[in-house]
Amino acid sequence: MSIASKPLDILKKGLSKFKTTTKARKDELNAKLARKETISSFDEQWLDSVANTVDEQRVLDALEAASDYERGVGRLDENGKAIVRKLREWAGDLAKVAGNKRKRMCFVWTLYTREKACN
16 A cells, blocks of 8 residues: 555544444434435435535545545645545544634534534
């Protein structure tokens, strides 16, 4: 393997943690839709944006195909680089952010998962 596996493994861990965290809610909403039940517009938007990990998987695929991890990250657009940061945060690889930014991150995480993740 020519790419450094550790950084890529961290990103995969982040995506896996996120999928595990959102799985129950995603399964519940998809089951309602399969039964032709209606869901709220908020839940519909959540499924289409937050629970949709196509972009994250696309970034992982691009980095796996790169000959060098750092070069692969350098070739990503700003959205791709933001996804890398997000995956690292989900994996617990980035230092905790203090102050208001941390509170905002906790709020956003709570919106994503409907779980209280921060104290």
